[in-house]
Every structure is written in structure tokens, then in C-alpha cells.
Amino acid sequence: MAPVLLVTQDLRTEDDLVHMRAAVKMHASDLGFSSLNQTKIMTAASELGRNTIEHGLGGLVIIEHLREPERNGIRLTFKDEGPGIHDHALALSDGYTSKKGLGLGLSGSKRLMDEFDLISPPGTVITVVKWM
Amino acid sequence: MPKETAVPLHAIISDSRDDILKEWIKAQLDDTSRSQAVPDASIKASSTEFFKLFERAISNGNISDIDRSEWEEVRHMLSDLSASRATQGSTPSETARFIFSMKQPLFARLTKDKSGPDAGAAVWELSLLLDKLGLYTTETFQKTRESIIKRQQKEMMEMSTPVIKVWDGLLAVPLIGTLDSARTQIVMETLLQKIIDTGSKLAILDITGVPTVDTQTAQHLMKTVSATRLMGAECIISGIRPQIAQTIVHLGIDINDIVTKASMADAIKEALARGGWTFEKQAENN
Numbered sequence: 046m047a048p049v050l051l052v053t054q055d056l057r058t059e060d061d062l063v064h065m066r067a068a069v070k071m072h073a074s075d076l077g078f079s080s081l082n083q084t085k086i087m088t089a090a091s092e093l094g095r096n097t098i099e100h101g102l103g104g105l106v107i108i109e110h111l112r113e114p115e116r117n118g119i120r121l122t123f124k125d126e127g128p129g130i131h132d133h134a135l136a137l138s139d140g141y142t143s144k145k146g147l148g149l150g151l152s153g154s155k156r157l158m159d160e161f162d163l164i165s166p167p168g169t170v171i172t173v174v175k176w177m
Numbered sequence: 178m179p180k181e182t183a184v185p186l187h188a189i190i191s192d193s194r195d196d197i198l199k200e201w202i203k204a205q206l207d208d209t210s211r212s213q214a215v216p217d218a219s220i221k222a223s224s225t226e227f228f229k230l231f232e233r234a235i236s237n238g239n240i241s242d243i244d245r246s247e248w249e250e251v252r253h254m255l256s257d258l259s260a261s262r263a264t265q266g267s268t269p270s271e272t273a274r275f276i277f278s279m280k281q282p283l284f285a286r287l288t289k290d291k292s293g294p295d296a297g298a299a300v301w302e303l304s305l306l307l308d309k310l311g312l313y314t315t316e317t318f319q320k321t322r323e324s325i326i327k328r329q330q331k332e333m334m335e336m337s338t339p340v341i342k343v344w345d346g347l348l349a350v351p352l353i354g355t356l357d358s359a360r361t362q363i364v365m366e367t368l369l370q371k372i373i374d375t376g377s378k379l380a381i382l383d384i385t386g387v388p389t390v391d392t393q394t395a396q397h398l399m400k401t402v403s404a405t406r407l408m409g410a411e412c413i414i415s416g417i418r419p420q421i422a423q424t425i426v427h428l429g430i431d432i433n434d435i436v437t438k439a440s441m442a443d444a445i446k447e448a449l450a451r452g453g454w455t456f457e458k459q460a461e462n463n
Binding site: 063066080083 | 393
């Protein structure tokens with residue numbers, strides 16, 4: 046079955062991040078994710094959303110409900126038109142940072158979610174999925 | 178140059194000043210949708226004062242551009258009025274109706290003696306003017322509300338990061354909400370200052386009320402711990418929920434050199450033990 050669009054939100058400021066986390070938590074909880082998985086999804090969303098704002102110069106997030114015969118899931122898509130990521134392997138390695146963070150945002154989000162997909166450049170589109 | 182009106186607006190208003198004012202005040206007092214935020218006496222007083230200034234401004238012949246200097250007194254009075262009503266708890270539409278309720282008594286005068294295109298044009302011009310003044314009150318009202326919200330946010334930010342003295346030499350900071358850079362800065366400043374003031378050797382940072390710990394939050398916490406160490410004190414982080422613990426592990430954040438406890442009670446116990454305190458429960462009397 047086709048995915049159901051739950052919400053689309055702009056990501057420009059720190060306040061947008063707060064709203065996005067609240068929206069992700071609400072939808073994840075509505076879909077029936079456990080408290081642990083809700084926290085994991087929120088944390089991954091927080092990391093990727095911050096990347097969209099800080100590295101991608103702002104963009105948007107799409108939250109969708111994935112429906113398959115055997116399972117349900119949530120898909121978050123982060124899109125920006127920033128400079129993009131040129132060396133995927135380097136960006137995904139633990140501890141690599143282009144700014145002054147811990148360098149765990151991308152790799153950590155990948156570990157927190159079940160599926161992770163990165164398309165870049167031009168711009169950056171990161172899609173993550175968590176199955177129930 | 179401001180345009181002269183077709184109808185001698187100023188003359189018409191001066192002729193029946195008292196009647197217009199009386200009708201205007203009555204319209205405001207009779208308004209059934211009015212809340213009780215503004216007392217009758219103050220409506221009468223501000224209406225009388227506004228009308229005086231309005232009449233003076235209109236006598237200059239410019240009724241199209243309220244940004245000009247002849248309208249300065251009127252604008253000034255309207256800002257004060259909107260600001261005071263915003264703090265008194267009036268609604269924005271109520272505040273705008275202060276101006277809009279003037280239309281009926283004024284228009285009645287304009288169309289009474291004259292009819293035809295001239296009166297129509299005058300009503301239209303006056304209506305535009307009153308709309309501008311009404312919007313002006315709404316804008317000021319909004320600005321006042323925004324400044325109130327900003328002040329409250331700041332107060333909340335300061336109040337939401339209290340540093341508590343739990344015991345001699347032991348401080349506790351319960352963190353609630355999102356730990357962004359601004360919050361961390363305030364927490365760090367107040368904590369470090371309190372460490373000096375009380376000569377404390379230990380501080381407990383409790384994150385029970387922090388909904389998510391991502392890499393940025395973790396980095397903020399680590400910076401606070403490092404700064405505390407530089408001051409010669411130690412930090413214990415408590416209130417780590419099971420979900421947060423697992424998330425931190427998955428993210429791959431290394432917190433090995435930070436002392437953590439599941440609950441604030443555990444942290445206090447540990448802190449007091451380090452300070453050489455021992456406690457025992459008194460035998461119960463039968």
C-alpha cells in the first residue's frame with residue numbers, strides 16, 4: 046500500500062527543530078511505537094534535522110506512515126539544497142565532523158534507525174525508516 | 178501636499194463635536210461583546226482625549242497619511258492606549274473597535290446635511306483614515322504582546338534552571354526541557370558561580386526532564402562537566418532513563434569519564450558517601 050503522508054515541515058531555526066521533535070514523537074506514539082523506539086526516532090530526527098539546518102542551510106522534513114501487509118513503519122525524509130555531502134564514506138564514519146560537533150550525528154542516526162539512505166549532491170536527501 | 182477634502186470635514190466635526198463624542202462613547206459602552214477589562218471611566222477619558230487630538234490633527238487637512246507629523250500626537254496616544262489595554266487583558270478586536278466604533282456617529286454627520294457624490298467621497302476618505310488608525314492600534318497591541326512574551330520567555334529560561342544547595346558542598350541542578358546552547362550557557366554560568374559562592378565540591382546534573390539526548394545535548398553536558406572540573410569540583414549526571422541510556426549507546430557517544438547515576442537519590446547517596454557522611458535508620462520504637 047502507498048505510504049500515508051503525515052506531515053511536512055520547514056526546518057530553518059532551532060524552534061523548528063523543537064516542533065519537529067514534538068511532531069515526530071506524536072506520530073510515532075500514534076502509530077504504536079514503543080517508548081524506546083519513540084526516543085530513538087526522535088533522537089535520529091533531531092540529529093538529521095540539525096544537519097539540515099546547520100549544513101544544508103535549511104530545508105524540510107517529510108514524515109510518512111509506511112504500510113506493508115506484515116509490518117508498519119515510519120519514514121522521515123530530510124531535504125535541503127545546501128552544498129551536499131561529497132564523500133559519503135567519510136561523512137558516515139564515526140568521529141568525522143566538518144564543524145565542531147561530536148561527528149556522530151549521521152552514523153549514530155543510521156544505527157538508531159532500521160534503514161538509512163543518502164542521496165547527495167546536489168543538495169542532500171536523507172531518508173530513514175523505522176519498522177515496528 | 179496633502180489633498181483637501183471635498184467636504185469640510187473639520188467644520189462638520191467641530192459643529193457637532195459634543196454629540197459625536199457622546200454617541201461614540203455610548204456605542205462603546207453599549208457594546209455587548211465588551212469584556213470588563215477596561216472600566217467605563219477610562220473609556221470616557223480616553224475617548225474624550227482621543228477626540229480632541231483627532232480633531233486637531235484633522236484640522237490640518239491631511240486625512241490620508243497618518244505617518245506625517247500632524248498625526249504624531251494621535252499615534253502616540255493610540256500606542257499608549259493599545260499598550261495599556263494589551264497588559265490589562267483586552268482582546269485585539271476590542272482594542273481596534275475603539276476606533277471603528279467612531280465610524281457610525283461620524284458618518285451620520287457627514288451624510289445628514291449633504292447627499293450626492295461629495296458626501297460619498299468624504300465617507301470613503303474618512304473610512305480609509307479610520308481603518309488605518311484601527312490597524313495601527315492592532316499593530317501596537319501585537320507588538321506589546323510580543324514584548325510581554327519575550328520577557329516571559331527570558332524569565333522562564335532563568336527560572337527553569339535553578340541551582341539548589343542540597344547539602345554542605347553539594348549542589349543539584351534539575352534540568353527540564355530542551356537543552357540548547359542558550360540554556361546550557363545559563364546553566365553553566367549559574368552553576369559555576371554557585372560553586373564559587375558555596376565552595377561546593379560536587380554538583381548533580383539531573384536530566385530526568387530532558388526529553389531527548391542527542392549528540393548536541395551530550396556535548397553540552399560534557400562541556401558543563403569539563404568546566405566544573407576546571408573549577409576543582411566534580412559532576413554527577415543523574416536521571417538517565419533506560420530509553421535515553423540505550424539511545425546514547427546507539428549514537429556511539431563516549432561518556433566513560435563521566436559519573437552517572439539512574440536517579441537523583443542514587444546520586445545524592447554517592448555524593449554524601451564521598452563526602453564521608455554515613456546514615457543509618459533509627460530503630461523503630463515499638
